[in-house]
Amino acid sequence: MDFQAAIVPDAQSASASAWCFAFVEGRLLLPQALPEQGLAPLALQHFEPGLQARHYLGRLEGLDCWALRLAEAPPGWQAQGLRAAMMSLPGPLMALAGRAAQVLEWDRTHRFCGVCGTATEAQAQERSRRCPACGHTAYPRLSPAMMCLIWRPSPRGPELLLARAPGFAPGMYSALAGFVEAGESLEDCMHREVLEEVGLRVQGLRYYGSQSWPFPHSLMLAFTAEWAGGEIVPQAGEIEDAQWFPLDALPGIPPRFSIAGHLIRDLVAQLGG
The missing domain is CATH 3.90.79.10 (Nucleoside Triphosphate Pyrophosphohydrolase)
Incomplete structure (x- = not known):
C-alpha cells in the first residue's frame, strides 16, 4: 500500500474518511467488536469528543492519516497496549500506528523548552516545537x-x-x-x-x-x-x-x-x- 508522508493536510483534497490512530495514555484504541471486514477508515469527527492533540501523518492509498490523543476511549472502543495491537494489524497500518505513537509521545514530552522552561509552540510547516523565548527547536527524537x-x-x-x-x-x-x-x-x-x-x-x-x-x-x-x-x-x-x-x-x-x-x-x- 502506498503511503505518502506529510506534515500539513491538503484542505482542498481532504478525504471524507481517514485512518485515525487514536491513543489514550499511550494505548491504541481498537473497536471492542472488530467488524468482519476488519478495520476501516472513519470520519475524523468521530473522535472529536475528548480530543487533546492531533497530528497529520500523510496519506495511505489516498486517505488521510491522523495521530490523535484522547482523554478517554469513546463508547465501543477499548485501549490496547501498542505492541499487542501492532501484532494484530496489517503491515501498513502497523507501521503507521508506530509512527503515530512516536509523534504523539514527542509532542507530549516537548510541551516546554528543555533549555529555559518556556511553553513551546508547534510549527506549521515542519514537525517541530519551538521555544518563543530562546529559540530552541525540538524535533521528534530518534x-x-x-x-x-x-x-x-x-x-x-x-x-x-x-x-x-x-x-x-x-x-x-x-x-x-x-x-x-x-x-x-x-x-x-x-x-x-x-x-x-x-x-x-x-x-x-x-x-x-x-x-x-x-x-x-x-x-x-x-x-x-x-x-x-x-x-x-x-x-x-x-x-x-x-x-x-x-x-x-x-x-x-x-x-x-x-x-x-x-x-x-x-x-x-x-x-x-
Missing part, C-alpha cells in the same frame, strides 16, 4: 540501535548465537541489540555491544535492514556477523542467558512483525536450515 545476529560454523553445521534479556517472554531468545552511543559509528557500536553483552569478537559484518521501532523511539539497524573468537560470558544484569543453537533446534524467537523475527528466519534459510 534513537539508533544496532542489532547483531552472530553465526559460526561447527562440525554439526552452522549455529546461531541467541540471547535473552530479563524482560523477555518466557522461553524467548533473540539477536543481540543495543543503542548507539555518541561519537560511535554503527560498526563501532556493533563490536562494543557484542563484546560487552557476551564477550565475543565478530567479523564480516553485513547490513540486513532497518525498522522503525516505537518502544520508545528507536530505529533498529540489523546486521549479521560471523564469530571471530571468544567464549560466551553473559553481561550481568543485561543478558540472562546466551547460547549457540543449531539451525534445526532454535528456541522461541520473536514473531515476524519485528525485524528480529525476519532477521533470524532469513539467516536460517540462507545458511541452509
Whole structure:
C-alpha cells in the first residue's frame, strides 16, 4: 500500500474518511467488536469528543492519516497496549500506528523548552516545537540501535548465537541489540555491544535492514556477523542467558512483525536450515 508522508493536510483534497490512530495514555484504541471486514477508515469527527492533540501523518492509498490523543476511549472502543495491537494489524497500518505513537509521545514530552522552561509552540510547516523565548527547536527524537545476529560454523553445521534479556517472554531468545552511543559509528557500536553483552569478537559484518521501532523511539539497524573468537560470558544484569543453537533446534524467537523475527528466519534459510 502506498503511503505518502506529510506534515500539513491538503484542505482542498481532504478525504471524507481517514485512518485515525487514536491513543489514550499511550494505548491504541481498537473497536471492542472488530467488524468482519476488519478495520476501516472513519470520519475524523468521530473522535472529536475528548480530543487533546492531533497530528497529520500523510496519506495511505489516498486517505488521510491522523495521530490523535484522547482523554478517554469513546463508547465501543477499548485501549490496547501498542505492541499487542501492532501484532494484530496489517503491515501498513502497523507501521503507521508506530509512527503515530512516536509523534504523539514527542509532542507530549516537548510541551516546554528543555533549555529555559518556556511553553513551546508547534510549527506549521515542519514537525517541530519551538521555544518563543530562546529559540530552541525540538524535533521528534530518534534513537539508533544496532542489532547483531552472530553465526559460526561447527562440525554439526552452522549455529546461531541467541540471547535473552530479563524482560523477555518466557522461553524467548533473540539477536543481540543495543543503542548507539555518541561519537560511535554503527560498526563501532556493533563490536562494543557484542563484546560487552557476551564477550565475543565478530567479523564480516553485513547490513540486513532497518525498522522503525516505537518502544520508545528507536530505529533498529540489523546486521549479521560471523564469530571471530571468544567464549560466551553473559553481561550481568543485561543478558540472562546466551547460547549457540543449531539451525534445526532454535528456541522461541520473536514473531515476524519485528525485524528480529525476519532477521533470524532469513539467516536460517540462507545458511541452509
